[in-house]
Amino acid sequence: MERLIFHVDVNSAFLSWEAVRLVKNGESDVRLIPSCIGGDPNSRRGIVLAKSIPAKKYGIVTGEPIGLALQKCPELMVLPADFKLYAASSRAFKSILREYAPVVEEFSIDEAFLDMSGTALLYPDPLALAHTMKNRIRDELGFTVNVGIGRNKLCAKMASDFEKPDKVHTLFPEEIESKLWPLPVGDLLFVGRSSVRRLETAGIRTIGELGHADPKLLASLLGEKMSRQAYRYANGIDDSPVRAEPEIPKGFSNEVTLEEDVVRDEQAHAVLLSLADCVSARLRDEGYKAQGISVTVRYLNFQKRSHQCMLERATHSSRTVYETSKKLLSELWGDHRPLRLMGIAATNLLGKDEPEEGQLSLFGEEDSAAGRKNEKLDQALDSLRRRFGSGAVKRGASMTVREEVARKYKGKSDSER
DNA sequence: CTCGGCATCCTAT
């Protein structure tokens, strides 16, 4: 069965979506000047999340610190991120795709795979269909996309990355040699910075060289699994299906880069409480309990460390997550070296309907008096948040970590933000 | 020896 896969990718998604909103408000189009979306402008630690094409001409790249970008281009306009807007824009964009495609996989907020296999009678000309889709999105929603077409997801995705913006590209098997193999290895999906560095030591610079390399050599450079996947990808081989169903989550995590370095236990515990509140509220909202908790810290030199543990029993209680994370931090942070980042992750999730291994619901945390009290408090806070928004409820630490950290250490109020 | 837990590394948006 020959497949036909599209990959649709919004060009400079966050910036495009912000530009559309500004244009609707009668303002000028920031896509036409050097501009970018850059993290939290109040924190000095933001990075470039999306940039305009004029900004790119200054050598500004996604992921670089805002300060550095401003050095390259002092007149760069930096706009704050607004994830509510992005979620709404993403929905509108994907709902147009669903009008054409029987199976849509939401790969990220601004990317989707469409399985168009077997639609030849309905759409005899796939290229024409791709143009129709991208033009409709552009004309109705005001932003451009790239469409990549191939026989599998990998080729569709690589093709959508070719030339931007507002383009349709194909990467069919007979085009692998001319379109894929000349590209630098780092352009290949899942060949990141570290793999590029290792491949370079063996003189492998292009995707074509990777696709012709000795599998034994690749295994020694990249490891067993990664090397096999890289070799297949380099030759345009990929069997993975387009999945319409979202994956079942494996964990929830929240982490913050702190406005000020944390050196004392009281500061650290305030941050943990806030993070624990976030993570546990997400567990309750999504109907999961965590069997494991992990705490991560990052020092001033960017070195990261983490400690994790398994719980006696699964939990979604903010108190249990908090107390556990305090214990993990104390194991991790004996030296009290200054921290620039802290995070908590809930791991080894159990779904609502998924009973715990063993038979220990006898004197579990929900059954003790203290456990019931904590459960009640969490429920009450959750319902207040649902009614009045996440900013409404504060309890030493609030829903949003950044707010709380700012309040504690800078004495700023919400209105100043 | 194998398995599972843990810490870390790697990659993606």
Place this chain on the structure above:
DNA sequence: CTAACGATAGGATGCCGAG
């Protein structure tokens, strides 16, 4: 000079102790 100034997620890998 290097990496690297972010949040979140998932998978791979190497080590270690238990059975």
